[in-house]
Amino acid sequence: xxxxxxxxxxxxxxxxxxxxxxxxxxxxxxxxxxxxxxxxxxxxxxxxxxxxxxxxxxxxxxxxxxxxxxxxxxxxxxxxxxxxxxxxxxxxxxxxxxxxxxxxxxxxxxxxxxxxxxxxxxxxxxxxxxxxxxxxxxxxxxxxxxxxxxxxxxxxxxxxxxxxxxxxxxxxxxxxxxxxxxxxxxxxxxxxxxxxxxxxxxxxxxxxxxxxxxxxxxxxxxxxxxxxxxxxxxxxxxxxxxxxxxxxxx
Amino acid sequence: xxxxxxxxxxxxxxxxxxxxxxxxxxxxxxxxxxxxxxxxxxxxxxxxxxxxxxxxxxxxxxxxxxxxxxxxxxxxxxxxxxxxxxxxxxxxxxxxxxxxxxxxxxxxxxxxxxxxxxxxxxxxxxxxxxxxxxxxxxxxxxxxxxxxxxxxxxxxxxxxxxxxxxxxxxxxxxxxxxxxxxxxxxxxxxxxxxxxxxxxxxxxxxxxxxxxxxxxxxxxxxxxxxxxxxxxxxxxxxxxxxxxxxxxxxxxxxxxxxxxxxxxxxxxxxxxxxxxxxxxx
Numbered sequence: 001x002x003x004x005x006x007x008x009x010x011x012x013x014x015x016x017x018x019x020x021x022x023x024x025x026x027x028x029x030x031x032x033x034x035x036x037x038x039x040x041x042x043x044x045x046x047x048x049x050x051x052x053x054x055x056x057x058x059x060x061x062x063x064x065x066x067x068x069x070x071x072x073x074x075x076x077x078x079x080x081x082x083x084x085x086x087x088x089x090x091x092x093x094x095x096x097x098x099x100x101x102x103x104x105x106x107x108x109x110x111x112x113x114x115x116x117x118x119x120x121x122x123x124x125x126x127x128x129x130x131x132x133x134x135x136x137x138x139x140x141x142x143x144x145x146x147x148x149x150x151x152x153x154x155x156x157x158x159x160x161x162x163x164x165x166x167x168x169x170x171x172x173x174x175x176x177x178x179x180x181x182x183x184x185x186x187x188x189x190x191x192x193x194x195x196x197x198x199x200x201x202x203x204x205x206x207x208x209x210x211x212x213x214x215x216x217x218x219x220x221x222x223x224x225x226x227x228x229x230x231x232x233x234x235x236x237x238x239x240x241x242x243x244x245x246x247x248x249x250x
Numbered sequence: 251x252x253x254x255x256x257x258x259x260x261x262x263x264x265x266x267x268x269x270x271x272x273x274x275x276x277x278x279x280x281x282x283x284x285x286x287x288x289x290x291x292x293x294x295x296x297x298x299x300x301x302x303x304x305x306x307x308x309x310x311x312x313x314x315x316x317x318x319x320x321x322x323x324x325x326x327x328x329x330x331x332x333x334x335x336x337x338x339x340x341x342x343x344x345x346x347x348x349x350x351x352x353x354x355x356x357x358x359x360x361x362x363x364x365x366x367x368x369x370x371x372x373x374x375x376x377x378x379x380x381x382x383x384x385x386x387x388x389x390x391x392x393x394x395x396x397x398x399x400x401x402x403x404x405x406x407x408x409x410x411x412x413x414x415x416x417x418x419x420x421x422x423x424x425x426x427x428x429x430x431x432x433x434x435x436x437x438x439x440x441x442x443x444x445x446x447x448x449x450x451x452x453x454x455x456x457x458x459x460x461x462x463x464x465x466x467x468x469x470x471x472x473x474x475x476x477x478x479x480x481x482x483x484x485x486x487x488x489x490x491x492x493x494x495x496x497x498x499x500x501x502x503x504x505x506x507x508x509x510x511x512x513x514x515x516x517x518x519x520x521x522x523x524x525x526x527x528x529x530x531x
Contacts (some may be wrong), residue, residue, distance in 0.1 A: 086425030095418040099440050109426035
């Protein structure tokens with residue numbers, strides 16, 4: 001099994017507060033890695049370091065190495081925009097572009113990057129992948145904001161898939177959704193992992209068990225434990241992990 | 251029993267306060283209402299097709315209109331917009347997107363100072379820059395003066411509009427691998443566009459009502475003018491000239507011109523109102 005992403009000695013700061021402390025993780029290709037941990041433990045910061053979104057926040061910086069297929073993503077030679085096309089991201093809250101139609105939302109990544117493609121094919125494929133096609137095929141030209149919250153989040157996933165990334169980062173993609181919409185997203189993740197490498201942040205431990213192959217447990221900016229999901233939830237090595245996954249703290 | 255007294259006191263205080271607020275609103279609206287009434291009642295008599303389309307008549311001659319002044323005002327406003335809109339909107343976008351540093355605060359401070367400069371002083375600047383160098387009064391000088399006047403308010407208002415665009419949209423675009431500059435142009439500006447258009451129209455409406463900076467820049471003209479290097483008529487200067495004249499006919503025409511200007515500015519504001527309602531955020 002090859003590692004798609006290799007993270008070594010990763011540290012990250014917000015001004016003077018250290019948000020990540022010496023993180024070492026490998027993400028296997030075509031597998032789902034779940035990041036769990038209490039609020040404020042650095043889960044989001046970690047995934048945002050993988051596609052260099054962290055450094056966009058005022059006062060934020062990071063240090064260490066992140067290799068994508070062996071290539072240093074923090075190298076000066078690599079344009080962050082190029083990296084972000086290979087490492088896509090879905091956010092906690094659906095952030096569709098309110099001025100664009102459903103169609104243009106999906107195609108925005110291609111159109112704004114001036115990538116010529118068979119747009120109709122991409123549109124239908126990504127909307128089918130996200131199980132939206134049947135729900136929106138008759139109103140592709142209407143505003144994306146008319147969709148329900150769950151539909152908007154799936155539209156955001158379709159938008160991220162349209163640029164054909166290799167890795168998909170998901171920062172609590174279902175935390176604002178109801179159980180039915182959540183189930184649809186989870187189903188989708190299961191289908192996507194045959195073609196993408198997925199890193200998903202989640203608050204929901206049941207969700208991590210359901211969808212992930214590997215899990216990493218973060219606390220206070222440190223990586224406490226990582227391993228196969230089943231192993232980590234049933235026979236954790238550290239007491240802290242056991243306390244968290246059994247609900248004794250956090 | 252005690253509770254009933256309390257609620258009675260509350261009700262009286264509630265009425266009293268509502269009454270006070272209503273009085274304040276009425277007092278604030280009174281000057282506006284009386285200006286509107288005065289201009290409409292005195293100006294309506296002069297309104298006619300020929301008043302809107304013809305050139306001004308000489309003293310004693312009957313008829314004549316302010317057609318060239320209407321066109322002149324529109325001409326000046328377009329010139330001002332061409333100069334002021336790119337500068338003001340550009341500065342505003344810069345302030346919102348990149349204005350956190352020292353240069354940003356310097357630009358913001360300069361805009362504030364410029365915004366409080368009296369319009370007649372801006373007129374003097376345009377006089378020095380254009381009229382003195384070209385040795386003639388011109389529409390260009392008037393347009394420049396109005397354009398400069400638009401910049402500071404436009405910049406600050408655009409900054410506010412761009413700041414209203416949620417940060418999550420910027421992140422969404424950047425995460426798709428869209429470069430920052432294209433994110434600003436295609437996502438941020440597009441989302442803020444309704445608001446910016448609204449601000450721009452209000453700025454243009456304000457510029458259309460300026461008189462002082464035009465008195466010694468675009469001056470006035472008795473004829474049609476479409477050349478930027480020639481003096482041009484404008485409604486405001488025409489009103490000024492007619493109003494201070496001793497002739498009753500001209501004074502009537504001043505009221506008529508004032509009504510035309512009021513309608514023009516009102517139309518622009520109304521347009522701005524509708525663009526605001528159509529905007530996406």
